[in-house]
Amino acid sequence: xxxxxxxxxFRRAFAAGAALAAxxxxxxxxxxxxxxxxxxRPVRIxxxxxxxxxxxxxxxxxxxxxxxxxxxxxVVENKGGAGGTIGMADLAKAKPDGYTxxxxxxxxxxxSPIFNPVQYDPQKDLLPVARVMVSPxxxxxxxxxxxxxxxxxxxxxxxxxGSLRWATSGxxxxxxxxxxxxxxxxxxxxxxxxxxxxxQQINDALGAQFxxxxxxxxxxxxxxxxxxxxxxxxxxxxxxxxxxxxVPTFTxxxxxxxxxxxxxxxxxPAGLSQDILQRLNKxxxxxxxxxxxxxxxxxxxxxxAPGTPEDFAKQIADEFExxxxxxxxxGLKKQ
Numbered sequence: 001x002x003x004x005x006x007x008x009x010f011r012r013a014f015a016a017g018a019a020l021a022a023x024x025x026x027x028x029x030x031x032x033x034x035x036x037x038x039x040x041r042p043v044r045i046x047x048x049x050x051x052x053x054x055x056x057x058x059x060x061x062x063x064x065x066x067x068x069x070x071x072x073x074x075v076v077e078n079k080g081g082a083g084g085t086i087g088m089a090d091l092a093k094a095k096p097d098g099y100t101x102x103x104x105x106x107x108x109x110x111x112s113p114i115f116n117p118v119q120y121d122p123q124k125d126l127l128p129v130a131r132v133m134v135s136p137x138x139x140x141x142x143x144x145x146x147x148x149x150x151x152x153x154x155x156x157x158x159x160x161x162g163s164l165r166w167a168t169s170g171x172x173x174x175x176x177x178x179x180x181x182x183x184x185x186x187x188x189x190x191x192x193x194x195x196x197x198x199x200q201q202i203n204d205a206l207g208a209q210f211x212x213x214x215x216x217x218x219x220x221x222x223x224x225x226x227x228x229x230x231x232x233x234x235x236x237x238x239x240x241x242x243x244x245x246x247v248p249t250f251t252x253x254x255x256x257x258x259x260x261x262x263x264x265x266x267x268x269p270a271g272l273s274q275d276i277l278q279r280l281n282k283x284x285x286x287x288x289x290x291x292x293x294x295x296x297x298x299x300x301x302x303x304x305a306p307g308t309p310e311d312f313a314k315q316i317a318d319e320f321e322x323x324x325x326x327x328x329x330x331g332l333k334k335q
Contacts, residue, residue, distance in 0.1 A: 035275035038098050042073040046102040048087025050080040054135070054218060054300045055264060059103035061296055062132065065287040084108040085118045088267070092120035096271035098280070101129065106263045107174060110319035114327050115172035122320075127270045128312040129277060130284035134303045135262035136217045136237035137175060138247070140230040143208040150233050150253050153212065157188035165210035167193040167201055172332070174260055175214035177323060178236065180330045181258040182250075205230060216262055217241075217301040236261040243301055257322070263305070265312055281309050 043066075047059045056078060063074040079087035088108040094100035109122040120126065139150075145164075147153055157164045168175035171194040183190050193210050195201040202220065205213050206229055215221055217235070222243060224230045232247045236259045240249060250259035266284055268277070285306040287293055297304050326332075 035098075035273050038276055038279075039070055039072040041099065042075050043067075043098065044094075044100045045074055045076045046087045046091050046100065046104075047076060047078050048080060048084035048090075048102060048104050048108065049078065051078045054302065055103065055105065058133065058264075058293075058296060058300065058302070061293060062103065062284065062287050065290065065293065066283055069283050069287065082116075083112050085112050085116070085120075088126065089119035091267060091269060092125035094269045096127075096269040096273075098268070098272060098276040100269065101280075102267045103132070104264065104267060105135075106265065106316050106319060109267075110316050111172065111174065111177070111323050114320075114324055115332075125270050127268045127272055127277070128309055128316055129266040129268050129272075130281045130288075130309065131263060131265040131305050131307045131312040131315070132284065132288055133264050133297055134238060134305045135264065136235050136241055136301070136303065137178060137214055137261050138217050138221065138225075138232050138236070138244070139178075139234045139250075140205065140213050140215060140221075140225070141233050142205050142211060142213065142230060145211040145231070148231065148233075150248075150255075153233060154186050154188060156211075157186070157190060161189040162191050164188075164212070165191045165193050167195060167205065167210045167213040169198045169201055169215070170194050170196055174262060176332075177326055178214050178250075178258050178260045180326055180332070181260065182255055184326075184330070185255045185258060217243075219300060222301055237303065238305075241301070241303065242298075263315065263319075264302075277309055 045059065045063045047056050049055050060076050063076050067074040079090055084104050085108045087102060088104060091100060091102045109126060112118060113122045141147065147156060153164070166179045168179060170176065176192065176194065179190060179192060198215060201213060201215065204210065206224065212233065221230070225232055225244070232244055234250050234253055235241060235244060235247045236250050240247065250256065266280065288304050288306045294304055
């Protein structure tokens with residue numbers, strides 16, 4: 001894949017032009033009449049992850065609020081598997097009429113396709129509608145790590161190259177790329193310990209089976225930090241977070257490219273009309289800014305981050321470009 005060309009295509013596919021092209025392909029009076037009446041029937045929301053997780057809880061809460069504001073029924077369907085790519089493949093096949101949407105992390109567009117074949121073209125088939133939240137990623141020291149900060153981590157890694165083990169939720173995960181960036185920026189050699197998900201990773205962290213781990217912040221992780229079982233060394237977030245005010249961001253520490261966090265938002269099939277796109281973005285932003293959703297995000301250690309479709313699309317395109325370059329330069333294995 002030619003990286004500059006791919007990135008430019010990615011941005012173009014997410015821009016308003018894709019939606020306008022779909023409008024021009026249909027009779028104008030019919031299209032605008034349909035948009036004005038939307039939504040006339042239930043809207044399906046695909047959450048490409050298992051039920052019960054933070055993304056499911058927040059996605060459902062926002063969908064319920066959207067239904068109230070738009071006086072329509074929003075039906076949530078969990079369709080998990082393959083890091084969210086199965087659900088996003090389902091979204092890509094749907095009609096771009098505003099009746100099928102998805103609430104997902106951006107990784108099925110900006111990361112997963114770099115490592116594995118997917119049943120959709122992330123550059124052409126999916127349209128970012130509204131960014132919703134940022135889920136910080138924290139670097140944690142276990143009982144096996146005797147240091148107390150990132151400087152200690154670097155000293156240990158430099159004194160015995162390869163001896164320090166960094167666990168992530170899997171090869172090709174966001175945490176894995178964070179580790180690769182940290183290695184590169186810090187000039188150190190680490191040993192990657194990939195898990196298949198976060199459950200066993202947390203259990204082994206508590207059992208001190210490795211020195212450090214990168215994990216999405218969650219109430220469970222926060223409770224282990226408060227109990228002293230895990231020690232936060234740095235956090236990937238836009239700025240220091242209220243629930244860990246003494247923990248510096250990677251950017252503060254001089255490792256800005258390792259300041260990689262999960263971003264979630266709503267998506268539609270490419271070709272959605274501008275009228276529906278802008279209306280959805282406006283309504284989703286209003287819901288995200290509501291006191292109830294703000295509290296729900298705060299309680300689950302997430303950060304509200306609403307914005308325009310254009311800003312969201314640019315962020316995803318930039319992540320895709322950076323991830324692709326890192327994978328190529330680090331020689332990471334693709335499936």
